[in-house]
Amino acid sequence: MSEARLTEQTRALEQLTHTETALYAFTDRLFHAESDHEMYEAGLDAILSILRCDRASILLFDDRNAMRFVAWRALSEQYRKAVDGHSPWKAEDRSADPIWVADIEKATDLPEELKAVVRAERIAALAFIPIFLGGKIAGKFMAYYDAPRVFTDREIGAGTTIAMQLGFGLGRLRAEETTRRMAAIVETSDDAIISKNLEGVIQTWNRGAANIFGYTADEVVGKPVTLLMPPERYDEEPGILARLRRGERIDHYETVRRRKDGTLLDISLTVSPIRDNAGRIIAASKIGRDITEQKRAEAALRDSERRLKDLLAAIPAAIYTTDASGTITYYNEAAVEFAGKPPIIGSDKWSVAWKLYWPDGTPLPHEQSPMALALKEDRPIRGKELIAERPDGTRIPFLPFPTPLHDANGKLVGAINMLVDVSERKQAETQQRVLMRELNHRVKNNMQMLQSLLFTATRQTQSLDARKVLEDISNRITAMGAAQQVLYGADRANTFSATEFIDAVCHAAQQSFPPNVRIVREMVSGQLDNDHAMPLALILNELLTNAVKYGCNGGGESQIRVGLTNGEGFELYVEDDGPGFDFQSVKDRSSGLKLVQLLARQLGGHLEVSRNPASRCTIRFK
Amino acid sequence: MQTNMTVIPARGPLSSPPSRSGPSAPATENDVSGTQSENCDRILIVEDDLLIASQMEVALTEAGFTIAGAASTANEALQLAHSQSPTLVVIDIRLAGDRDGIDTALELFRSHGVRCLFASAYSDQEAQRRAAPAAPLGWLQKPYTMASLVAKVRAAVSELRSRTD
Numbered sequence: 001m002s003e004a005r006l007t008e009q010t011r012a013l014e015q016l017t018h019t020e021t022a023l024y025a026f027t028d029r030l031f032h033a034e035s036d037h038e039m040y041e042a043g044l045d046a047i048l049s050i051l052r053c054d055r056a057s058i059l060l061f062d063d064r065n066a067m068r069f070v071a072w073r074a075l076s077e078q079y080r081k082a083v084d085g086h087s088p089w090k091a092e093d094r095s096a097d098p099i100w101v102a103d104i105e106k107a108t109d110l111p112e113e114l115k116a117v118v119r120a121e122r123i124a125a126l127a128f129i130p131i132f133l134g135g136k137i138a139g140k141f142m143a144y145y146d147a148p149r150v151f152t153d154r155e156i157g158a159g160t161t162i163a164m165q166l167g168f169g170l171g172r173l174r175a176e177e178t179t180r181r182m183a184a185i186v187e188t189s190d191d192a193i194i195s196k197n198l199e200g201v202i203q204t205w206n207r208g209a210a211n212i213f214g215y216t217a218d219e220v221v222g223k224p225v226t227l228l229m230p231p232e233r234y235d236e237e238p239g240i241l242a243r244l245r246r247g248e249r250i251d252h253y254e255t256v257r258r259r260k261d262g263t264l265l266d267i268s269l270t271v272s273p274i275r276d277n278a279g280r281i282i283a284a285s286k287i288g289r290d291i292t293e294q295k296r297a298e299a300a301l302r303d304s305e306r307r308l309k310d311l312l313a314a315i316p317a318a319i320y321t322t323d324a325s326g327t328i329t330y331y332n333e334a335a336v337e338f339a340g341k342p343p344i345i346g347s348d349k350w351s352v353a354w355k356l357y358w359p360d361g362t363p364l365p366h367e368q369s370p371m372a373l374a375l376k377e378d379r380p381i382r383g384k385e386l387i388a389e390r391p392d393g394t395r396i397p398f399l400p401f402p403t404p405l406h407d408a409n410g411k412l413v414g415a416i417n418m419l420v421d422v423s424e425r426k427q428a429e430t431q432q433r434v435l436m437r438e439l440n441h442r443v444k445n446n447m448q449m450l451q452s453l454l455f456t457a458t459r460q461t462q463s464l465d466a467r468k469v470l471e472d473i474s475n476r477i478t479a480m481g482a483a484q485q486v487l488y489g490a491d492r493a494n495t496f497s498a499t500e501f502i503d504a505v506c507h508a509a510q511q512s513f514p515p516n517v518r519i520v521r522e523m524v525s526g527q528l529d530n531d532h533a534m535p536l537a538l539i540l541n542e543l544l545t546n547a548v549k550y551g552c553n554g555g556g557e558s559q560i561r562v563g564l565t566n567g568e569g570f571e572l573y574v575e576d577d578g579p580g581f582d583f584q585s586v587k588d589r590s591s592g593l594k595l596v597q598l599l600a601r602q603l604g605g606h607l608e609v610s611r612n613p614a615s616r617c618t619i620r621f622k
Numbered sequence: 623m624q625t626n627m628t629v630i631p632a633r634g635p636l637s638s639p640p641s642r643s644g645p646s647a648p649a650t651e652n653d654v655s656g657t658q659s660e661n662c663d664r665i666l667i668v669e670d671d672l673l674i675a676s677q678m679e680v681a682l683t684e685a686g687f688t689i690a691g692a693a694s695t696a697n698e699a700l701q702l703a704h705s706q707s708p709t710l711v712v713i714d715i716r717l718a719g720d721r722d723g724i725d726t727a728l729e730l731f732r733s734h735g736v737r738c739l740f741a742s743a744y745s746d747q748e749a750q751r752r753a754a755p756a757a758p759l760g761w762l763q764k765p766y767t768m769a770s771l772v773a774k775v776r777a778a779v780s781e782l783r784s785r786t787d
Contacts, residue, residue: 437744441716444743445671447765452677455768459680474767481765489746508763511770 030169040071053143060139065091079121096130103148125149192288214260266295318419340390353388374402440488479541482508495527526566535599543574551576580615666708670694670718681768696721715742731756
């Protein structure tokens with residue numbers, strides 16, 4: 001063996017030893033590195049040392065798949081900016097070969113632009129070595145030389161090894177980071193997150209599990225998961241394990257578990273198989289949520305609903321509810337009794353009644369019922385009296401009280417209706433009407449007896465004056481009878497129609513007037529108070545009598561005009577076409593006018609007499 | 623003020639006295655002279671209140687009518703109508719016994735062809751509707767004066783005559 005060859009072999013051996021030593025040191029540093037920065041520094045040292053280059057850099061794809069410098073040695077900022085983002089490979093490539101450029105000036109496959117940048121940095125030779133992470137290209141490292149260079153097989157092999165080691169190292173750091181994050185998520189979760197092996201032995205235990213079950217991790221890891229089960233639930237575990245072994249996931253399984261202190265809790269469990277890289281099921285994860293509160297709230301809601309239904313059932317009035325479309329969703333026993341048949345839940349709409357009618361007997365279609373209206377117009381309906389007919393033909397007058405129901409957001413969700421049977425009230429009203437009728441009859445019959453007594457008295461006296469007085473009284477009783485008739489017939493309890501009243505009193509008075517006298521009733525409006533009836537009837541009777549006496553003496557037809565207006569107060573007038581009379585001179589002589597003044601005072605008013613243009617008597621009162 | 627006018631009709635074309643007539647009116651010379659032709663008109667009074675019935679009798683007699691009888695129940699009225707054949711009946715609605723004046727009037731018309739003048743405290747629409755088949759001669763509202771009773775009876779007689787003539 002020549003000396004030269006021996007020297008060459010010795011140098012090659014030295015280089016190999018150096019490479020192996022440097023690779024070993026590199027691997028060791030990667031293994032201990034705790035940050036990306038430490039990884040990069042170890043990588044750059046290894047590249048410079050093993051590939052014997054003058055400068056080096058590491059670049060990785062960023063989030064947007066652009067190749068960025070993450071670490072470098074002795075590169076100008078200008079250069080880094082110029083080549084930033086440049087990559088011979090794409091981010092998702094699964095294979096890439098290293099590129100070794102021995103002399104930039106001789107390289108034919110590099111773009112001229114790039115060459116110019118490289119030349120400006122005084123780089124003569126360079127190498128692009130891809131770095132893989134999890135089977136995909138993640139970046140590259142670069143080795144730069146100031147002079148052209150012939151790369152040896154040892155350098156090419158070593159470059160690939162450095163890239164591979166760097167990939168593993170970065171992968172380890174990223175996996176550790178992911179694990180740390182996952183662990184933090186698991187640890188901070190309020191849910192119990194537990195893993196167990198296929199024998200049902202607890203392997204991990206998070207803080208949520210500790211809070212929910214009361215055991216620390218130390219107390220339960222390595223113990224069978226049945227520790228958490230009340231004895232009567234032990235038989236659940238074999239089933240769960242069997243399903244896990246078949247690879248099935250158990251979702252939101254609601255069951256009962258036991259805390260360390262022995263108290264039971266409602267829990268919702270999700271159990272999933274955990275597989276190894278080969279896909280074999282090796283363990284199970286369990287996520288448990290404490291739903292004791294939720295269960296309690298549900299139970300409270302059910303209790304509250306039941307109480308409400310008990311309450312509705314106990315009310316002795318027909319009550320039912322519908323959804324927003326009017327379909328019946330609930331009814332109480334009283335509603336069945338009311339309708340004479342049970343409604344069909346989910347089918348019958350708007351009313352539980354078999355048939356509906358207006359009070360006058362006109363049929364009312366269900367879709368036009370007050371309940372339908374309440375839903376359609378989203379407002380409570382009141383004061384609509386109706387009649388319901390049962391299948392047996394009996395009819396019930398009733399008042400419905402349909403009221404829309406809303407959810408927390410104010411959205412219409414349905415309605416509730418209460419049907420109040422008013423049969424008894426109706427009967428009472430009928431009885432009251434009968435009594436009123438009887439009373440009215442009695443009053444008028446008694447007045448008629450008075451008339452008879454007056455008639456007898458008139459016949460017995462020879463005095464013309466006495467006859468005249470008795471005659472006047474008889475006419476006054478007739479006027480009072482007319483007022484009584486209007487009061488009895490009034491729709492309202494406390495007032496009566498002024499028009500009906502004036503007509504009735506005029507009719508009564510007319511009976512004793514000569515036929516040539518015409519009473520013309522002019523404008524009359526409004527309602528009068530019951531207290532006004534008798535005084536006003538007597539006043540009107542006197543004024544009409546006066547008008548006939550003083551205003552209708554001529555031959556042919558005489559007219560008397562009567563009106564009652566209602567402005568700031570009431571104004572009753574009686575007008576004739578006669579010459580009228582002088583109030584001052586007559587008032588003390590006429591018993592009729594004295595009576596009018598007295599009664600006007602009773603009404604809180606007074607009498608006015610005028611003669612122009614026509615003869616007119618006016619009573620103003622409040 | 624000329625709107626909303628209603629003319630109150632004068633009642634009873636035969637209530638002829640030019641001056642105002644009161645309870646004593648039928649007793650005046652004027653009235654008595656007008657009674658000659660009415661002697662044949664026989665009036666049956668159906669009224670269960672005897673005081674009222676007696677004064678009706680006096681007033682109508684003085685006005686020249688003949689009283690065919692006074693009944694206080696439906697049965698009495700039907701018997702008298704059968705035996706006395708009155709020209710017309712003045713009848714109250716409320717009577718002693720279990721049948722009211724409207725029932726009685728309906729049967730009087732059906733069985734004897736006699737028409738009634740109602741003189742009652744009741745004159746509401748329901749009463750008028752029920753009584754319609756009996757072809758009432760008129761309605762007199764209690765309390766009425768004896769003068770208006772006489773006027774109503776005269777008007778009724780006149781209507782019956784105009785039918786038969």
